[in-house]
Amino acid sequence: MSSPIRTDLEPLIFERSHPGGGVPKAYFPPSDVPNRPVDSLIPPSLLAEKPPLLPDVGELDAVRHFTRLSQMNFSVDTNFYPLGSCTMKYNPKTCDQLSILPGFRWTHPYQPDETVQGILEVLHTTEQALCQVSGMDAISLHPAAGAHGELTALLVIKAYHASRGEKRTKVLIPDSAHGTNPASCTIAGEDTVQLVSNRDGQVDLDDLKSKLGPDVACLMITNPNTLGVFEKNIIKVAEMLHAAGALLYMDGANLNALLGKTRPGDFGVDVLHFNLHKTFAVPHGGGGPGAGPIGVRAHLEPFLPVPRVVKEGRKYRLQREAERPQTIGQLRSFYGSTGALIRAYVYIRSLGPQGLKDIAENAVLNANYLLSRLKGAYDLGYQGRALHEFVLSADRQKAKGARALDIAKRLLELGYYAPTIYFPLIVHEAIMIEPTETESKQTLDEFADAMLKIARDIEEDASRVTAAPRNMPVTRLDEVGAARNPVLRWTPPAAGQAGS
Ligand SMILES: Cc1ncc(COP(=O)(O)O)c(C=O)c1O
Known part of the structure; x- marks a missing residue:
């Protein structure tokens, strides 16, 4: 039987490897910068004994190899890509171009706040726009992907219940949910309880009622759900949860269907995550580096991760842990994937309310x-x-x-x-x-x-x-x-x- 992989199309880069990369010797003149061996700066016990087994190829061969591989790939730029749920959508090139303007590209996250006022303003304005779109009171741009947003939100919910002296360990999840929902619960240390969907593919209210109790922390609902159906009982669902002291979490990955039509904050959602890659033209991070901000109602704001961007007068600055005693802390480096967030900012500002x-x-x-x-x-x-x-x-x-x-x-x-x-x-x-x-x-x-x-x-x-x-x-x-x-x-x- 013939191999399922047509290796005749492109060998592995290791198979192209030759000592010296096959590049003519002395092609570049030798370096005239004194070579201070890095080895002298590292404790000998930490030094590798052998060099890494990397392929030895010239630059031209490496570029051609990876270009040929990329040509074998399907992408939104080459083919129609009707992938449901983890959608790859068209990312306008203007968003890419503006996100790499020199003022964004050549800054460093450790620069003092006074020297990055422009970026902080963009991030703050993006938060405000997401508040308006979703009806939530505060946004954290911190999480690196949709799934990371879920985890962040669950930790916020956990901290909220703990602050009220309640130990609620169960998270209700409909059987239509995306796999990241139960996975995030497990990582957050919660137990998942499955809800059955009714014949219309929606949450069954009787099943919800039978599973609600004093140990339920929240319901994680996707709306529209993964069948592409709007949960028509969502207000009732929110009321039932709140009456039981639990919160309503919305997986907002499918928000592109609701933009400008309805807002989760208006139908009772306490916390949601956005998938900027599905809704606001950011390339899909697939676990990162993407962007999966979360939005919360005011009662959950104190628990949001740090840092937070705040505006004081006309100045912006990052608030750290010392100023936010109830925060769940920092879940990743810096304040989110800035490059991805700028793309979302450009998309939202270019389209405006009618465009959305x-x-x-x-x-x-x-x-x-x-x-x-x-x-x-x-x-x-x-x-x-x-x-x-x-x-x-x-x-x-x-x-x-x-x-x-x-x-x-x-x-x-x-x-x-x-x-x-x-x-x-x-x-x-x-x-x-x-x-x-x-x-x-x-x-x-x-x-x-x-x-x-x-x-x-x-x-x-x-x-x-x-x-x-x-x-x-x-x-x-x-x-x-x-x-x-x-x-x-x-x-x-x-x-x-x-x-x-
Ligand atoms: C409904 C739903 N929830 C969560 C996710 C997870 O998002 P991410 O892949 O950014 O982690 C996806 C994927 O796009 C999704 O479709």
């Missing part, structure tokens, strides 16, 4: 247009109106011999990044599609045509789909073998043999 509203409308329009084109050929994951994303089920196709995984692989072959599959867990053979607001009707139609063709092919002969992808650098992988027998390290070949 248009985003929500276009995101919902695009998702519903695609849904209406595909719903005859695929089963729906749930009944109800979609907002910014929707979930199909490939159950019908599975009965004919092709699974959601096969459909995703075939899409790669046709030039599309695959949608999220097998999530949310409550939909069989889930295919979760989020086109985002910036795609043209032409792109949506081309993608819909591809999905419809795949459905027709499966009806006629599923093997047309199950062998995909045939034209990718990596074809069908032995997934069980990869999990049970992972080869994670390249070993140099013995003389006369190929490396592995």
Whole structure:
């Protein structure tokens, strides 16, 4: 059987390695700067015994190698990327350009506050804009990603209950939630309790009622949820939690569907995290370095992490731990990923209130247009109106011999990044599609045509789909073998043999 990885396309950089990098000797003149060996500054017991095993290649070979690898990759800049939930959305180049203006790029986080007034103003204004968008009272830009925002928020909630002398250890999480929600709870030292969704894919109020008690710290709800459905009972949910002394936490990753339409602070949310990469055009950090700010109502503000940007008269400065006795402390370096935050600032300021509203409308329009084109050929994951994303089920196709995984692989072959599959867990053979607001009707139609063709092919002969992808650098992988027998390290070949 042929290898699933087409190594003929590009060898590993270690396989290109030659002593001296294959670069002509004396290409650059020798350095005339006195070489003060770093070794003399490090205690001998800490010095490595051998140099690291790095590939020895010239600059040109290294640049070509990585450029060729990047050309094998799918990205928002090369292909339509309808990935639901952990969306990759178009990041306007103007946001990138402005975020690297010299005044931003050439500053250092340890500079005194008086010398970075411009950056502090941008951060402070971004906080105010996020307050307006979300209806929250205070924002911390500190967390490095959505999941990090969840953890930060849970620690804030924990500190709030502790300050009232209450020990609440349970966090309620709907079964449709993103996997980072229970993971963040575990890291925060809380116990998770699962809530079942009703037939409309929403929180079941009876189930919520039966699980609420004096030991519940909060409910973590995603709204719109991961089925792309707005939780229509959200005000009732907030009231039930507050009556039980618990808080309502909102995973705001899907806020792009609500911008300018409704605000979590107005429907009872106490704390939420933003995924700036899904909502405000920041490249997806995937755990960092991205940005997952949190917003809180006033009663939780004292617990926010440090530092905090404050404005005094016309000056800005960073407040530290000594001035904030109830803070949960510092969870990462400095005050967030400034480069990512500036991109969000530029995006928000360029679009303004009407532009942000248009985003929500276009995101919902695009998702519903695609849904209406595909719903005859695929089963729906749930009944109800979609907002910014929707979930199909490939159950019908599975009965004919092709699974959601096969459909995703075939899409790669046709030039599309695959949608999220097998999530949310409550939909069989889930295919979760989020086109985002910036795609043209032409792109949506081309993608819909591809999905419809795949459905027709499966009806006629599923093997047309199950062998995909045939034209990718990596074809069908032995997934069980990869999990049970992972080869994670390249070993140099013995003389006369190929490396592995
Ligand atoms: C609903 C939801 N919650 C949380 C996250 C986690 O965000 P991040 O990948 O930035 O950690 C995501 C991913 O985008 C998400 O879709």
